[in-house]
Amino acid sequence: MLPLAVGDGALGFWAAAREVWPETREQSCWCHKLVNVLDKLPRRLQPRAKRALHEMMYAERRADCEAAKARFAAEYQAKYPKAVESLSAHWERLVSFFDFPAEHWKHLRTTNVIESPFATVRLRERATRGAGSRSKGLLMAFKLLDMAQQRWRRLDGSHLLPLVRAGVKFVDGVRHDRDITPISQSAENQPREAA
16 A cells, blocks of 8 residues: 555645655545635535535545535535535545545544644744744754654554555455455365364
């Protein structure tokens, strides 16, 4: 299985990722996509639309997500085509996480996990009105991130990372091995020993 990069839609990030790691798959941030879609709807419709978008985001299977997208499009296409167009743009990039273990989905759907530690750095930089020199700025960022990592939690399903790296295929978050016969069938096909 190819590695996966999660990004918020910044075109420079995707271009750089493709240049450095051309085989990397792309996953867009659902939180950023939700904000972009909701921005194209009137405020009175946003709570209902947000529930529909969350239904897609937290779907158990890709087919369920696609069905929820079709319902969203049917409901909003006539009056708010820009919202549907925003949702449909780069759709495959938005649902890439379904090809990875379900335990990882929480971490793959959004870039907020990455953005949170850097929010501390941005706030400190703003409070100090710049760090002075470039080296002092880098040192301050390094120390802040070094302290922040002590509070980071482990990746859910970290024991599955070697399988992902080895190229094991996952479909809708479940390991999918074509060559493996279910245990019950293989036990029935074994020759019986004479007693």
